[in-house]
Amino acid sequence: MATTNDLKNGLVLNLEGQLWTVQAFQHVKPGKGGAFVRTTLKNVMTGKVVDKTFNAGTKVDTATVDRRDMTFLYKDGQDFVFMDGDTFDQLNIPASAVGDNANYLLENQVAQVSFHEEAPLFIELPTSVELVISHTDPGLQGDRSTGGTKPATLETGAEIQVPLFLETGTKVKVDTRDGRYLGRVSS
Numbered sequence: 001m002a003t004t005n006d007l008k009n010g011l012v013l014n015l016e017g018q019l020w021t022v023q024a025f026q027h028v029k030p031g032k033g034g035a036f037v038r039t040t041l042k043n044v045m046t047g048k049v050v051d052k053t054f055n056a057g058t059k060v061d062t063a064t065v066d067r068r069d070m071t072f073l074y075k076d077g078q079d080f081v082f083m084d085g086d087t088f089d090q091l092n093i094p095a096s097a098v099g100d101n102a103n104y105l106l107e108n109q110v111a112q113v114s115f116h117e118e119a120p121l122f123i124e125l126p127t128s129v130e131l132v133i134s135h136t137d138p139g140l141q142g143d144r145s146t147g148g149t150k151p152a153t154l155e156t157g158a159e160i161q162v163p164l165f166l167e168t169g170t171k172v173k174v175d176t177r178d179g180r181y182l183g184r185v186s187s
Contacts, residue, residue: 002062004037004054012044012063012116015052019044019063019116027056044121047099066115067124072105080105082113082123093120103158104129104176125176130185131155133170136162149181 002011011022020041029035035056042049054060070082070091079092080102093113095102097120104125105111112124136152149161152172160174162181173182 001059004056004058004060007037007039007060012065012114012121013041014061014063015041019121020050021122023049029056044116045096063116065121067112068115069110070113072107072109072111074107082111085110091120093123097122099123101125101176103154103156103179104131104174106131106156127177128173128175128182130171130173131158133162133166133168133172136166136168138167 007022007025009022013020020043022039023042024040026038028038037054037056039052040049041052068084070084073081073083076092078095080098081090082093083090101123114121131154133152134155137150148164150164151159152162152166153159160179160181162172171185173185175182
């Protein structure tokens with residue numbers, strides 16, 4: 001049990017029998033009336049995002065979440081196989097727990113896997129990863145001054161928007177939260 005004053009990003013709450021992770025929160029103290037906490041919560045199982053307001057000091061039920069660093073080995077059907085670096089145990093994690101992170105996941109990449117009662121809930125990747133562009137059309141000569149973008153397919157199969165001057169085989173840095181191109185990686 002915790003109070004709304006203890007809320008922080010990444011904390012997992014147990015509300016009405018469902019697990020929700022805190023995406024964002026803001027303590028608000030208006031001129032009139034009592035203080036309250038505005039939160040953005042994401043359902044761990046369904047991915048649904050909702051805004052919820054709590055009165056300041058209200059008790060909330062927190063879920064015990066065990067976070068472990070694990071290495072992604074390979075994809076087995078719909079499941080992703082991860083290995084615990086300490087025990088070397090291999091664990092199949094369903095695609096629903098991996099979610100959109102599958103777009104940025106390479107073999108032998110370390111990710112943080114969150115468990116609740118030994119069931120995998122979700123995985124977290126670093127905020128940025130380096131991936132190679134496996135295919136993109138050549139940019140047009142005259143379009144370089146406009147700062148335009150074009151679609152590019154990454155080695156994981158994900159498609160992102162990149163500047164026109166980038167070519168197939170270029171290594172780029174990508175934001176794992178929203179799939180934004182962050183820059184070119186020099187070898």
